[in-house]
Amino acid sequence: MGFEAAVSKRFGDFTLEAALTLAGAETLVIVGESGAGKTTLLRLVAGLERPDRGRIAVNAAVLCDRASGIDEPPWRRPVGYVSQDYALFPHLTVFENVAFGLRAVRRPSREVRDRVARALERMQISDLAARRPRELSGGQQQRAALARALVLEPELLLLDEPLSALDLRTRQSVRGELRRLLAELTCMTVYVTHQPVEAMVFGDRIAAMEAGAVTQVGTRDDLLRHPRSSYVAAFLGVNLFRGRIVERANGVARLRSAEGDLSIVDPGGEGEGEAFAVINPREIALFRESPRGSAQNCFAGTVAELIPEPPHGERVRVALHTNPPLVAEVTDQAVVSLGLREGMEVYASFKATGIEVFR
């Protein structure tokens, strides 16, 4: 059961070769720079492109198996697909857009009415049922596109950069809604993005994709402690905290997360909304004695684990038992000069300016 794909496809001198699995109703985020092959991978799973070799299975159904000649067309796959620009049909109302798939499989009209009404209600766009897509805002279009895919109760939902078509302001409010929705979903979800922070916020597991290949799959914690490529180390293997801004003074704000408080640069904006703090392990300095200086964040704790970081092998990731828990990255020489070993007491410190804040 679950989702399994192992496919390869060549376009000219670009080769996509990727294997993914999903177990239950979790969300797997595929993250990588543009041109890494993320969208192509989704299109292969949806059946919009045909792999040269490979096999795709969702729960009990084999959707594609080139070796035995199986290749179900997209309309016979239990897969929902929401493309980057939503592609709502411009000649149909929101209601008819959402009803499209149910009518295509000839559901009785009463059932269509009821299921569409429920889908619209769930996405809180019942009042927009009679509108055309061009009369909707970006966020509303996204909800309509999600309703249109979800009303068919897919076993696997594919989301291609669902936030990238939205302006910054809308994106912030939609992100929270989307996260709640994905957490409620009973289907498996594959979510594609080029934004590392989005990947960390949305993914139960994260797959890093580079130049047509999946280079690492793991939980956020796996990527933080054991990054296997320099892309993962630089963009995904970072400390991430979700919290609320509880205090602001003189350009410095306090972010309260479940794991502890952080001093951050006041990101501006109003209220005490949700915010994410990203701390690159390289920004965290380690000391044997309590440091005196300008760093606003200083936490005492013990060294939990020392992990040499490939591929260079000259740097070491240091997992710490601190509150909040942190992973720092230091050089080989620093490990020697500090005499770092597991169980040892250290102080970890970093400046408020070393924290990237996302709202």
Added chain:
Amino acid sequence: MSGTRPQVGEVLARTAAILAVGLLLCLVALPLLSLLVKLPPAELWRRLREPMVLSALRLSAVTSLGATVAVVVLGLPVAFLLATKEFRGKRVIETMVELPIVLPPTVAGVGLLLAFGRSGLAGGALQALGITLPFTTLAVVVAQVFVSVPFFVSSAAAGFASVDRRYLDAAATLRAPPAYRFFRVSLPLALPSVLAGAAMSWARALGEFGATITFAGNLLGRTQTMPLAVYTALQTDVDAAVALSVLLVILSFTVLFGLRLAPWASIARIRR
């Protein structure tokens, strides 16, 4: 120096442009105007009720509408294939479909005669089925289809080609098989071009002369459509010819002007 020269050039260019526009307007508008002012409205109305005129009117209405239906039914799949699929010989087929636009209609008529005439290539087969084409009303329709189909196919194909692939992909992932996608996505989105093509092809069928007179003859009540009646009347009854001509001018103008004003023409613009 540099102040006056461009001015002289400017004036010359403007004069030349005005002259060109004026001459072309005269060339096109003067004949139309001459037709319109030749007969007083009452006389025009009386002429239009002559039996020969009425019979040509009726025949033209029936044949041109029949031809348009045939063009749409036969042309839609062709236009869709040409717009969405790549296959060997596609360029040849595209050229063949367009050929009737530039071919002299009389050549089309001769070709039709040699193909579907009694001793034509397909004439025997038709006769075995009990169908004789030449010099029948059906032949008029066939001639009209031949000359008008390119207008429909090229317009409809352009419409299908402009339908964004994303919508078809979205429809495919929403459980819609190809036929459903065609009727619910491709056709509605291409509709403005399809309707425009149908209107253009109807107008062309209505004005068809050369292929008709060659392939179907000029038989009163059977194959004598309005353009043929104009030609015939000119030799005996100039006023009737003028009356028919005025009617054709008005109909054609209405179709072309309507295409520019149609609500779906503006919808097409908004969508882009």
